[in-house]
Amino acid sequence: MGLPADEWKSYLLQKWASLPKSIQLTISTAETLSDIFLHSSSLLQPEDELFLKRLSKGYLVGKDSDAPLFYREQGNKKFQEKDYTGAAVLYSKGVSHSRPNTEDMSLCYANRSAALFHLGQYETCIKDISRAQTHGYPERLQPKIMLRRAECLVALGRLQEASQTVGDLERNFTATPTLADVRLQTLQRNLHHLKMKVQEKENPTETFPATLAKTLEDVALRGENERLSNASSSVGLCIDPLKGRYLVATKDILPGELLVKEDAFVSVLNPGELPPPHHGLDSQWDTRVTNGDLYCHRCLKHTLATVPCDGCSYAKYCSQECLQQAWELYHRTECPLGGLLLTLGVFCHIALRLTLVVGVEDVRKIMKKLCVKISNKDICLPESDNQVKTLNYGRGESEKNGNMVETPIPGCDANGKYDSNYDAVFNLLPHTENHSPEHKFLCALCVSVLCRQLEAAGLQAIPTGVNSSQLTAAMTPESCPDVTIWGVAMLRHMLQLQCNAQAITTSKGSIVTDSRQVRLATGIFPVISLLNHSCSPNTSVSFISTVATIRASQRIGKGQEILHCYGPHKSRMGVAKRQQKLRSQYFFDCTCPACQTEAHRMAAGPRWKAFCCNSCRAPMQGDGVLRCGNRSCAESVVSRDHLVSRLQDLQQQVGVAQKLLRDGELERAVQLLSGCQRDAESFLWAEHAMVGEIADGLARACAALGDWQKSATHLQKSLRVVEVRHGPSSVEMGHELFKLAQIFFN
Numbered sequence: 001m002g003l004p005a006d007e008w009k010s011y012l013l014q015k016w017a018s019l020p021k022s023i024q025l026t027i028s029t030a031e032t033l034s035d036i037f038l039h040s041s042s043l044l045q046p047e048d049e050l051f052l053k054r055l056s057k058g059y060l061v062g063k064d065s066d067a068p069l070f071y072r073e074q075g076n077k078k079f080q081e082k083d084y085t086g087a088a089v090l091y092s093k094g095v096s097h098s099r100p101n102t103e104d105m106s107l108c109y110a111n112r113s114a115a116l117f118h119l120g121q122y123e124t125c126i127k128d129i130s131r132a133q134t135h136g137y138p139e140r141l142q143p144k145i146m147l148r149r150a151e152c153l154v155a156l157g158r159l160q161e162a163s164q165t166v167g168d169l170e171r172n173f174t175a176t177p178t179l180a181d182v183r184l185q186t187l188q189r190n191l192h193h194l195k196m197k198v199q200e201k202e203n204p205t206e207t208f209p210a211t212l213a214k215t216l217e218d219v220a221l222r223g224e225n226e227r228l229s230n231a232s233s234s235v236g237l238c239i240d241p242l243k244g245r246y247l248v249a250t251k252d253i254l255p256g257e258l259l260v261k262e263d264a265f266v267s268v269l270n271p272g273e274l275p276p277p278h279h280g281l282d283s284q285w286d287t288r289v290t291n292g293d294l295y296c297h298r299c300l301k302h303t304l305a306t307v308p309c310d311g312c313s314y315a316k317y318c319s320q321e322c323l324q325q326a327w328e329l330y331h332r333t334e335c336p337l338g339g340l341l342l343t344l345g346v347f348c349h350i351a352l353r354l355t356l357v358v359g360v361e362d363v364r365k366i367m368k369k370l371c372v373k374i375s376n377k378d379i380c381l382p383e384s385d386n387q388v389k390t391l392n393y394g395r396g397e398s399e400k401n402g403n404m405v406e407t408p409i410p411g412c413d414a415n416g417k418y419d420s421n422y423d424a425v426f427n428l429l430p431h432t433e434n435h436s437p438e439h440k441f442l443c444a445l446c447v448s449v450l451c452r453q454l455e456a457a458g459l460q461a462i463p464t465g466v467n468s469s470q471l472t473a474a475m476t477p478e479s480c481p482d483v484t485i486w487g488v489a490m491l492r493h494m495l496q497l498q499c500n501a502q503a504i505t506t507s508k509g510s511i512v513t514d515s516r517q518v519r520l521a522t523g524i525f526p527v528i529s530l531l532n533h534s535c536s537p538n539t540s541v542s543f544i545s546t547v548a549t550i551r552a553s554q555r556i557g558k559g560q561e562i563l564h565c566y567g568p569h570k571s572r573m574g575v576a577k578r579q580q581k582l583r584s585q586y587f588f589d590c591t592c593p594a595c596q597t598e599a600h601r602m603a604a605g606p607r608w609k610a611f612c613c614n615s616c617r618a619p620m621q622g623d624g625v626l627r628c629g630n631r632s633c634a635e636s637v638v639s640r641d642h643l644v645s646r647l648q649d650l651q652q653q654v655g656v657a658q659k660l661l662r663d664g665e666l667e668r669a670v671q672l673l674s675g676c677q678r679d680a681e682s683f684l685w686a687e688h689a690m691v692g693e694i695a696d697g698l699a700r701a702c703a704a705l706g707d708w709q710k711s712a713t714h715l716q717k718s719l720r721v722v723e724v725r726h727g728p729s730s731v732e733m734g735h736e737l738f739k740l741a742q743i744f745f746n
Contacts, residue, residue: 002347002497002522004446007055012445015048016438028437033430033495034488040444041487044452052343052449060285061314061338067097068104070285072111079115088115088304089289096308096316098135106137110145116305122152124305131307143169221261229419230262230527235562237418237530239409244429246532246561253556255729259539260550264523265425266357267504267546268349269297271342291520292316298326300504300521300545311335314342330356336457340450346522347501348446351493354524355486358422363489366426411526424526430495434587443494451487497522499586500529503567504543507735521546531564533586535578536594538563540731553729563592570594571726610685611643619685643683647690650679654694661701670701692721703743712743 003009016024023043030036071094078087091112098105113128129145129152137145146169153162223233228247234257236250253259272290295302296318306316307323312335317323330353334341341349355363411427412418432440504521525548531539539562540553556562566586568578575595582590611620618630620638627637653676660669677694684691695717702711719736726732 002345002350002501004345004348004442005055005343008052008343008446009442011048011051012442013438015043015445016441019043024437027441033432033491034484036432036440037444037447037488037491038484040441041448041451044445044448048445049449049452052340056339056343059314059339059342061312061342063097063099063311063313064285065097065099065104067285067313068094068108070094071097071287072104072108074287075111075115079111082118084115084118085304086289088112088119089293090287091115092293092304092306092308092316093285093287093313096306096313098308100310101135103136103138106132106135109135110137110141112305113145113148117148117152119304120155121304122155124303125149125152128305221258227417228527229417231260232258235259237409237412243532245409245411245530247530249556249558249560249562251558253552253562255552255554257552258549259552259562260527260548262420262525262527262548264502264504264521264525264546264548265420265422266350266354267300267521267523268346268353269295269300269521270346270519295520296322298322302506309335312338314338333454333457337450337453340453344446344450347494347497348443348450348490350497350501350522350524351447351490352450354422354425354493355489360486362422364485366423367485367489418527418530420526425496425524426489426492428496428500428524428526428529430492431499431587432495435495435498440495444491447487447490447494450490451483454486455483497524500524502528502548504546504548506543523548528564531562533566533582533588533590534563534592534594535565535568535570535575535590536592536727537565537569540729540734542731542734569726569730571730571732610688611640611683612685614682617686646679646683650676650690653679654690654697657697661697661704666701666704670698670705673698673701687721687724689721689725692718692725695721699739699743703746708743708746712740715740715743 027036027039030039071090075087075090078090091108094108095105098108109128109132113125116125116128126149129149132145146165150162150165153165221232225231225233225235228235228237234249234251234253236248238248239245269291271292297315298317299322301318303318307320309315315331317326333356411424418424501522502525503519504523506518506520523546528548528550538552538554538556539550541548541550568581579590582588611626613620613628613633616630616633618628618633620626621629624640625637626640657669657672673694680691680694695714699711699714699718702714722732722736
């Protein structure tokens with residue numbers, strides 16, 4: 001996911017394979033990052049850059065003057081089909097291709113406001129109406145959007161503003177009668193009736209999930225930690241020569257206690273399933289929806305009303321404020337490099353953004369502070385942090401000439417505090433010695449070509465329409481006297497990310513829908529990166545926008561290590577696969593209790609995959625031929641292939657039912673799922689994953705029909721399956737409980 005586009009990656013690996021053995025050996029045995037960077041960058045040829053340029057041009061990230069009309073027409077089709085969400089996204093695509101202060105942009109904003117109105121997003125609709133007017137919405141069409149604005153104000157209970165808007169329209173229509181008079185009279189009648197109904201409270205009550213999300217955003221850490229930023233006072237920092245830095249409980253911690261709340265130092269939105277690079281396709285404009293269409297590229301807030309960059313069609317934001325902040329911090333440099341960054345991958349993009357946010361001067365200071373020697377372009381960066389035995393709270397003791405000497409933990413300041421800053425980011429280990437030579441070569445060439453593009457772009461690459469005099473010009477690599485320093489810093493970050501990048505996830509689905517975690521973005525969190533892995537962790541992580549929160553999922557005793565799962569969890573992956581994944585990506589052999597006891601699992605295998613006896617409901621045992629595990633049962637044997645075939649047929653039926661659910665044919669879906677449930681109970685164990693999936697589908701259908709009691713009953717069956725498969729303290733269990741809470745709320 002974080003690595004370059006497949007074509008560029010394959011190209012570089014072929015280039016590596018074609019290098020003389022002597023050059024491969026030179027890069028493989030290089031002792032410093034600067035040696036790796038300089039040796040590799042010297043091999044970058046013009047034909048390599050031409051190949052990359054051709055790939056980058058395949059990503060349509062510029063503005064196309066013909067695209068707004070296309071997307072507006074496609075959006076109109078969705079609007080007529082009453083698919084208002086789909087229409088809003090397509091109008092947003094039209095906005096992103098429009099130039100500021102043009103009729104194209106104003107019409108796309110106005111059309112999107114209509115879709116938002118039908119979705120009940122009245123505040124956002126009003127903002128889009130204002131945007132349409134700002135960008136020159138035609139005078140002849142003004143009454144239409146002003147009427148829409150008045151309707152929004154009525155719906156929001158802001159009657160005084162609505163009355164003023166209607167009054168202004170009445171005066172205009174008196175002077176110039178139009179066909180809109182009938183709609184105006186209708187609105188006036190509606191306004192009169194609504195005045196009688198609207199309560200004293202001006203704004204409508206927020207929905208339960210939205211209110212809860214805001215509450216979670218405001219949750220504060222218990223007690224200030226003077227030694228570890230963004231952590232509660234229950235957390236301490238230690239270091240060990242074998243496992244490096246880690247976090248421990250300084251007091252007994254109860255389940256649910258908030259331990260860490262940290263905003264990403266830098267994050268980059270995962271573009272999702274981008275359309276393939278355009279090389280003579282029939283349609284050059286893609287209508288599929290990606291993460292980039294639905295989330296702010298700076299704060300990751302979900303929105304249907306994105307505000308685009310004035311210089312490219314790719315970067316989109318939730319507000320003008322986010323747009324300007326992104327521009328000032330990094331996008332002024334990234335904007336002309338959109339296609340290149342998509343080709344080079346998320347890790348290279350994060351490496352660049354890290355250095356842009358900090359600025360070249362601070363990068364140089366950090367290098368010098370960490371005893372970086374700069375002479376004749378030789379930059380020697382520290383590669384390990386195993387200087388000490390065990391130390392707590394930013395300082396510890398190591399032995400030197402028979403005496404114990406106090407030694408700071410890498411990343412801590414002079415006072416022993418570990419802060420969520422660039423110093424801490426820079427001190428995350430790149431594991432240079434563990435990466436394969438070809439991977440280091442690939443990363444170094446990606447950074448090299450990016451540095452050359454930055455040098456060539458110069459400081460004048462400012463998008464059209466942005467008032468640069470009002471923006472703060474950040475120090476950028478093209479103004480750096482020695483781009484090598486910048487390149488080595490980016491190479492270090494790119495290597496760090498394999499072990500230290502954190503997937504920022506979000507849940508897909510609403511009330512009683514399939515709740516699954518999807519990767520929304522990749523970020524770097526200096527404090528969370530201190531957590532070591534366990535396949536059965538004692539914490540869980542969740543995200544609101546770019547903020548990560550770590551909570552205890554079970555009791556953690558004083559002095560016990562606080563552990564996080566890097567991805568391979570015991571409930572989702574077998575021990576062999578977990579060990580292989582952790583070894584290949586994180587360079588260690590996991591010895592957590594879950595891995596040590598894995599071999600003692602039940603011979604029958606996981607319960608969420610088990611078949612059961614049709615007579616006594618006991619689990620079936622065996623390999624090719626299955627027998628009832630209950631010795632007193634007279635049930636005859638059955639082949640595994642036969643039961644697997646029945647399971648496949650059942651899965652197909654459930655798939656049909658899920659399509660009926662999506663199409664709104666609820667009664668038919670319930671009927672089919674009820675039959676599937678009876679069939680499943682005849683041969684699947686009660687905690688089989690398919691049993692849970694069927695129960696979840698029935699819960700969704702009943703919720704849509706308004707039968708909340710039945711919905712809760714079905715969801716509780718699904719809960720039992722989730723608990724068995726993922727554990728009572730798992731994130732998955734938390735999502736199911738939240739869905740159940742929403743049902744009870746309704």
